[in-house]
Amino acid sequence: MAMRNTETRWGWPSKLLHWLTAILILIQIPLGYYAEELKLSPLKLDLFVWHKSIGILILLLAIERLLWRMIGTIPKALDTSVLQRRLAQLAHATLYGLMIALPISGWITTSAANIPTKLFWLIELPAITGPDEALKSMAAEVHEICVTLLIIILVVHIGAALRHHFILRDSILKRMWF
Amino acid sequence: MMKYLVLIAYFFCQLTSADQWQSDHSLSELAYSVNFEQLPIKGQFKDFAVNYSHQQQLRVVVDITSADMGNSDINEAIREFDWFNIKQHSQAIFLSETIEAVSEGAFIARGTLQLKGITKPVSVPFNWQLSDSPELTQHASMSGALTLNRSDFSIGSPEWASGDQIGLDVSVSFKVKMSSTASISNAPE
Ligand code: HEM
Ligand code: HEM
Numbered sequence: 001m002a003m004r005n006t007e008t009r010w011g012w013p014s015k016l017l018h019w020l021t022a023i024l025i026l027i028q029i030p031l032g033y034y035a036e037e038l039k040l041s042p043l044k045l046d047l048f049v050w051h052k053s054i055g056i057l058i059l060l061l062a063i064e065r066l067l068w069r070m071i072g073t074i075p076k077a078l079d080t081s082v083l084q085r086r087l088a089q090l091a092h093a094t095l096y097g098l099m100i101a102l103p104i105s106g107w108i109t110t111s112a113a114n115i116p117t118k119l120f121w122l123i124e125l126p127a128i129t130g131p132d133e134a135l136k137s138m139a140a141e142v143h144e145i146c147v148t149l150l151i152i153i154l155v156v157h158i159g160a161a162l163r164h165h166f167i168l169r170d171s172i173l174k175r176m177w178f
Numbered sequence: 179m180m181k182y183l184v185l186i187a188y189f190f191c192q193l194t195s196a197d198q199w200q201s202d203h204s205l206s207e208l209a210y211s212v213n214f215e216q217l218p219i220k221g222q223f224k225d226f227a228v229n230y231s232h233q234q235q236l237r238v239v240v241d242i243t244s245a246d247m248g249n250s251d252i253n254e255a256i257r258e259f260d261w262f263n264i265k266q267h268s269q270a271i272f273l274s275e276t277i278e279a280v281s282e283g284a285f286i287a288r289g290t291l292q293l294k295g296i297t298k299p300v301s302v303p304f305n306w307q308l309s310d311s312p313e314l315t316q317h318a319s320m321s322g323a324l325t326l327n328r329s330d331f332s333i334g335s336p337e338w339a340s341g342d343q344i345g346l347d348v349s350v351s352f353k354v355k356m357s358s359t360a361s362i363s364n365a366p367e
Contacts, residue, residue: 045344
């Protein structure tokens, strides 16, 4: 399997990073909502350690992916319509933005909430701000808005991928698959 | 033996040169630290009073309702039934029975701590340092640290009893400014 991306295909690092992130995000969203709804309990604290650990992992994968994308080529868009191409570009750019903004806003939330974090109970995540209740509420608000935006774009993103595959019957999904 | 006597004499000289000592609220702090998912988080009791007199020994009264851990959710949680249960137990009291001099300026107060309605023997090591003051009011600083096990006082039970999420060991530390107004004499007895 090719490592580098070409004009027509994704190389395996891009594919691997895409699907790994996809799985993690699809776990992360329900995990976040569920943990948030729980009343304070040992389970809630443990689930938040998982949530924060997976979230920072997503951040690292997103950075890795963007760097890999920048040093190589990427497959050309297939769509004939300029509008559709622009929309796809906008959606992808926003998804990358959210993969950065979500972990950072979550990180600010726990830091400002004065809660320490040991990722996967192994690595200490340093606080990026001091304790600050107002900042905590603001960051949590941003986190939640980002989550809503993420869900909307993902519905469109996944819907578009399925449309390409089953209705337009082109190679968009295939070239991202292995 | 001789050394011991000297220490005792020193201790009396240091601690009994004035009769009644009390803490200065604004210059004193009582802090604690406990592991939260394996990393320490800090808290403090903003209101507490330390009194020392030769007759009554050492007496520390802590207003549990003044606990602050720098996070509104945690502050709410620790006041609940499972943790401090402040509705029923708003005060903790340490009373010394004996005070032993260990070395110059260092002592151990042995006594009992009543916390969340449970009384247990506790030893509190502390340093006592008199500051030179020409005035009638005498000042001293008192500091020390000890570790308590929260399950001894049924704090965080039963759901949190394992200590996996919130540690069982609680490190307590204090820095207290003491002053004595009823200064009688500085002479060793
Ligand atoms: C399970 C559902 C998903 C499917 C079926 C899917 C499908 C696809 C496909 C087929 C592409 C390739 C588009 C092309 O070649 O032009 C793609 C790209 C992309 N996907 Fe997904 N995806 C899914 C989930 C996600 C998730 C959860 C995220 C992250 C939040 C995500 C982020 C992206 C991004 C950023 C790109 C653009 C890659 C680039 O241009 O560098 N996808 N996706
Ligand atoms: C892509 C990564 C992430 C996703 C998709 C995500 C998703 C979510 C969701 C769905 C919720 C529940 C709804 C809400 O209150 O917003 C949530 C809450 C939360 N997340 Fe994340 N999260 C991510 C990363 C992180 C990271 C890296 C951290 C911390 C290091 C974090 C910390 C939190 C916190 C503290 C809450 C509770 C917020 C509150 O108290 O209102 N999240 N997250």
